Amino acid sequence: MAKLPTSVDRLIAAFGPHKAYPPQSGFYGAHEPDELVKTHCCYCGMQCGIQLKVKENKVVGFEPWMDFPYNEGRLCPKGVERYLQNNHPDRLMAPIQRVEGEGFEHISWEQAMGKTVSEIRRIQQTYGKDAFAMLSGVSLTNEKSYMMGKFARVALKTANLDYNGRLCMVSAGAGNKKAFGLDRSSNSWADLAHAEVIIVAGANISETFPTLTHYIWRARDQGAKLIVVDPRVIPLARTADLHLDVKPGGDSALFGAMLKILVDNDWLDHEFIADHTVGFQETIEAVKDYDLDWAEVHTGVAKEKIWEAASLWGKAKTSFLLHARGIEHHSKGVDNVLSCINLVLATGRIGKPYCGYGTITGQGNGQGGREHGHKCDQLPGNRDITNPAHRQYIADVWRINESEMPGKGLTAYEQIDAIHRGEIKGLISICFNPLVSLPNNGYVREAFEKLEFYVCIDSFLSETARYADIVMAGSLHEEEEGTVTTAEGRVVKINAAVTPPGNARRDGDIIMELAARLGEADKFSFASSEAIFNELRLASKGGTADYFGITYEKVESQMGIFWPCPSLEHPGTPRLWEDRKFSTPDGKAHFNPVRFKLPTEVTDEDFPVVLTTGRVVSQYLSGTSTRRIGKLVDQYPEPLLEIHPKLASRYGIKTRDLVRVKTRRGEAEFPAQVVETIREDTVFIPYHWGGKHAANQLTIGNLDPISKIPEFKVCACQLIPTGEVASAALTETAYQSDL
Amino acid sequence: MPETNYNMDMAFFVDMQRCIGCHACEMACAECETNGQESMIHVNYVDRAVSVQTTVQVCMHCENPACANVCPADAIHQDDFGVVHSANTPRCIGCSNCVLACPFGVPKKMEEAELMMKCNMCYDRTSAGKKPMCATVCPSQALYYGTHEEIARMRPNSTPVNSFKFGNQEVKTKVYVMMPKGAKQLIVD
Numbered sequence: 001m002a003k004l005p006t007s008v009d010r011l012i013a014a015f016g017p018h019k020a021y022p023p024q025s026g027f028y029g030a031h032e033p034d035e036l037v038k039t040h041c042c043y044c045g046m047q048c049g050i051q052l053k054v055k056e057n058k059v060v061g062f063e064p065w066m067d068f069p070y071n072e073g074r075l076c077p078k079g080v081e082r083y084l085q086n087n088h089p090d091r092l093m094a095p096i097q098r099v100e101g102e103g104f105e106h107i108s109w110e111q112a113m114g115k116t117v118s119e120i121r122r123i124q125q126t127y128g129k130d131a132f133a134m135l136s137g138v139s140l141t142n143e144k145s146y147m148m149g150k151f152a153r154v155a156l157k158t159a160n161l162d163y164n165g166r167l168c169m170v171s172a173g174a175g176n177k178k179a180f181g182l183d184r185s186s187n188s189w190a191d192l193a194h195a196e197v198i199i200v201a202g203a204n205i206s207e208t209f210p211t212l213t214h215y216i217w218r219a220r221d222q223g224a225k226l227i228v229v230d231p232r233v234i235p236l237a238r239t240a241d242l243h244l245d246v247k248p249g250g251d252s253a254l255f256g257a258m259l260k261i262l263v264d265n266d267w268l269d270h271e272f273i274a275d276h277t278v279g280f281q282e283t284i285e286a287v288k289d290y291d292l293d294w295a296e297v298h299t300g301v302a303k304e305k306i307w308e309a310a311s312l313w314g315k316a317k318t319s320f321l322l323h324a325r326g327i328e329h330h331s332k333g334v335d336n337v338l339s340c341i342n343l344v345l346a347t348g349r350i351g352k353p354y355c356g357y358g359t360i361t362g363q364g365n366g367q368g369g370r371e372h373g374h375k376c377d378q379l380p381g382n383r384d385i386t387n388p389a390h391r392q393y394i395a396d397v398w399r400i401n402e403s404e405m406p407g408k409g410l411t412a413y414e415q416i417d418a419i420h421r422g423e424i425k426g427l428i429s430i431c432f433n434p435l436v437s438l439p440n441n442g443y444v445r446e447a448f449e450k451l452e453f454y455v456c457i458d459s460f461l462s463e464t465a466r467y468a469d470i471v472m473a474g475s476l477h478e479e480e481e482g483t484v485t486t487a488e489g490r491v492v493k494i495n496a497a498v499t500p501p502g503n504a505r506r507d508g509d510i511i512m513e514l515a516a517r518l519g520e521a522d523k524f525s526f527a528s529s530e531a532i533f534n535e536l537r538l539a540s541k542g543g544t545a546d547y548f549g550i551t552y553e554k555v556e557s558q559m560g561i562f563w564p565c566p567s568l569e570h571p572g573t574p575r576l577w578e579d580r581k582f583s584t585p586d587g588k589a590h591f592n593p594v595r596f597k598l599p600t601e602v603t604d605e606d607f608p609v610v611l612t613t614g615r616v617v618s619q620y621l622s623g624t625s626t627r628r629i630g631k632l633v634d635q636y637p638e639p640l641l642e643i644h645p646k647l648a649s650r651y652g653i654k655t656r657d658l659v660r661v662k663t664r665r666g667e668a669e670f671p672a673q674v675v676e677t678i679r680e681d682t683v684f685i686p687y688h689w690g691g692k693h694a695a696n697q698l699t700i701g702n703l704d705p706i707s708k709i710p711e712f713k714v715c716a717c718q719l720i721p722t723g724e725v726a727s728a729a730l731t732e733t734a735y736q737s738d739l
Numbered sequence: 740m741p742e743t744n745y746n747m748d749m750a751f752f753v754d755m756q757r758c759i760g761c762h763a764c765e766m767a768c769a770e771c772e773t774n775g776q777e778s779m780i781h782v783n784y785v786d787r788a789v790s791v792q793t794t795v796q797v798c799m800h801c802e803n804p805a806c807a808n809v810c811p812a813d814a815i816h817q818d819d820f821g822v823v824h825s826a827n828t829p830r831c832i833g834c835s836n837c838v839l840a841c842p843f844g845v846p847k848k849m850e851e852a853e854l855m856m857k858c859n860m861c862y863d864r865t866s867a868g869k870k871p872m873c874a875t876v877c878p879s880q881a882l883y884y885g886t887h888e889e890i891a892r893m894r895p896n897s898t899p900v901n902s903f904k905f906g907n908q909e910v911k912t913k914v915y916v917m918m919p920k921g922a923k924q925l926i927v928d
Contacts, residue, residue: 024775031772061770064875075876080766206759210878217757217879221894235759235791617761631769635762645788655788676789 015461016090019630029055037497042477045361045487059086076210092473093502123426133160137431138369141482149373159409166412171333172359181583185358197316202326206235207617233677247300248714249599255339257295267314269348279591286593318354351577368485371545381543411708436622439699463690473504490560607716619688638734666697671726690737754917757881760793764873798858800913806837
């Protein structure tokens with residue numbers, strides 16, 4: 001639609017981010033709450049159990065929940081501070097509308113709904129149904145994720161629905177479906193604590209899933225060997241038995257070389273390979289030339305360490321391999337995932353006690369949110385929108401004609417391209433802050449400026465919402481009942497602690513009213529979250545992610561149920577594949593040949609340094625809520641450029657020197673943090689900030705051809721010392737994402 | 740003493756090797772109603788330029804507490820369970836003797852309040868049969884609160900040590916640090 005309605009400084013003054021702190025003596029009622037509500041933390045795929053203290057319909061504190069089996073009271077700093085959102089001064093309490101030159105003004109729900117529906121109709125009548133797109137997110141509950149998928153297809157009737165899971169675990173999902181026919185971590189974390197060898201590849205567990213650390217330390221107490229694959233010495237790597245300091249983009253070379261070592265030394269489970277897999281010969285053929293000399297060049301890891309890792313993995317009796325965005329955020333993210341799975345299948349260590357494999361989902365509902373249909377190619381139960389039988393089944397559940405159901409739409413980043421091309425003219429978004437989280441975000445901002453109409457549902461005015469025509473004040477995690485599915489596949493219950501403050505509404509109610517005004521009231525007349533879940537159960541029935549046997553009552557009384565759970569009598573499935581019947585069409589696990597490819601952008605004379613990005617422990621994703629929590633901001637106030645002293649000395653860079661980092665997409669300045677805990681050829685910047693502090697001004701938007709995940713984790717950059725030392729003023733305001 | 744459920748079988752164990760530097764302990768400690776949003780536990784990098792290693796600094800609750808011994812106002816009290824309490828507000832004169840005397844560098848003088856403050860082992864929680872807040876939330880269990888039997892069973896490769904030697908002086912504490920198996924004393928030269 002346009003540029004910002006007023007200066008960013010005025011928007012920040014009115015809507016934040018502002019740093020919130022509890023009063024010195026705690027919030028009123030924190031010591032005598034009306035009730036303690038058992039629910040979960042909103043900030044990662046672990047979904048730690050927590051109790052929120054509630055006083056007079058406000059969340060005023062927390063109390064550990066000792067009985068929830070996964071975390072037994074343990075929390076990370078984000079979990080401890082998560083209660084500060086509901087009572088936050090920046091909280092949107094009513095719908096607002098853009099006013100040119102002024103900013104935003106409060107409007108009624110009637111105005112917000114009326115204007116939104118008339119703009120949806122105008123754009124769709126003028127340009128076609130698919131010209132109005134939707135972006136969703138997987139911090140939403142299963143119920144809301146399901147409803148977004150249904151809303152886009154049934155009420156908006158657009159093909160162009162996608163979600164921020166596209167930046168999260170789509171490479172893992174695609175790899176898992178190819179290899180196993182199903183997309184879930186194979187085992188519960190209980191098995192992890194007993195594994196003999198653990199590989200953690202591209203997963204900064206201690207900062208992004210801190211409570212999972214306990215399970216790895218427990219395994220090590222029993223003698224487990226820990227192998228960490230990461231360009232940086234992350235906290236988990238500091239005491240690891242082996243730290244493979246892989247060069248960004250070298251992952252599949254490493255895992256390919258390890259597979260060759262397994263083959264050369266016959267550290268293979270021949271019986272498992274013969275009876276339960278296909279594709280082994282083609283797969284080992286692909287890595288036959290990947291000897292240690294070759295591997296050392298392409299991974300940047302000393303060959304002795306590669307051999308030692310393969311030897312530990314090869315000889316182990318039990319093992320667990322975990323990965324996350326570090327290997328997945330690549331233009332060959334699916335290849336990287338498959339090359340990990342090949343190691344697991346070659347040794348047959350899956351579907352048995354203490355033998356597991358899985359991706360770790362970063363978002364609160366990264367698992368469940370990717371199963372129930374707010375993804376451009378997916379229908380509930382992890383069904384395929386291009387499969388006629390799947391379409392017919394869901395059309396029947398939704399009581400629509402199959403022919404009316406839109407087909408496969410564009411993925412998230414492809415939607416940005418389509419806005420630039422003029423094909424998408426209107427957008428509704430929820431739970432997604434693309435101006436911070438998408439790569440090459442100057443290009444993303446220009447797309448938002450081109451939209452004719454943009455409506456955003458959010459609890460805070462995110463950097464992206466600043467560009468909206470209308471912002472509908474939605475609900476927080478603690479303001480709406482539902483379920484989420486944790487990274488281990490456990491469906492857990494989110495209980496509403498309070499109702500949305502002021503004139504804000506539950507997200508579910510907003511979507512239902514929009515659907516009703518678009519003429520589909522009868523298909524969106526859910527009386528409760530449980531009613532939505534019950535329809536989801538039916539919609540997922542018979543799919544690979546089958547929730548039919550899961551009920552609210554079972555989830556609450558059993559502290560979560562692991563899917564698949566196809567019938568009411570079924571106890572759930574904490575450990576997959578014990579029967580060796582994989583969910584692929586032929587029932588076998590599939591090896592997939594992976595030939596090493598270079599990243600899209602490699603270093604050269606002009607851009608000689610590798611740039612990689614990631615997270616810090618005190619922030620969550622694009623920071624819409626965590627950059628509003630004072631103590632979390634203070635712990636790590638601004639993005640720092642981590643750089644090795646040898647690389648720094650070449651440029652005369654010292655800690656706190658302000659360094660301009662330039663790529664082919666943009667440039668930005670960051671204070672240097674000179675540390676020996678990173679590869680000499682690589683610099684790292686965390687991505688949680690927007691505006692001039694955004695690492696994603698620099699990152700590259702090239703996509704994996706299968707998963708369409710952007711290549712956040714590797715591109716080439718220049719370092720230009722500015723000659724200045726970073727100012728305290730810059731540090732002080734970084735959380736605001738000023739321009 | 741007021742009625743209490745303080746369990747003398749429970750002990751506090753610190754294992755620096757498990758610490759991941761996340762600061763959850765500090766955040767949780769500050770939430771305690773008696774702490775006024777100040778944390779009594781502190782996490783610091785050892786030397787960030789070379790390592791991500793962090794240390795946790797928390798009151799060790801000395802058996803013979805130097806802080807209490809040097810207090811001219813008799814403001815620091817050790818209870819029957821061995822918990823060394825934060826300075827009694829009406830008595831503390833803000834002289835900082837305790838800050839200087841503590842061999843572990845634990846007590847901090849809150850300049851604004853002119854008061855010494857330190858960890859009291861979450862007395863409000865531990866006396867009610869709960870675990871201290873920091874050890875409850877610690878995601879890596881670098882801070883653990885439980886029995887000696889539990890820690891021996893769970894962590895067979897390390898040993899709890901509560902004897903420290905500073906030069907010629909030995910200090911015994913209520914809080915244990917985990918050391919490699921067989922260690923008897925931590926010598927701080």
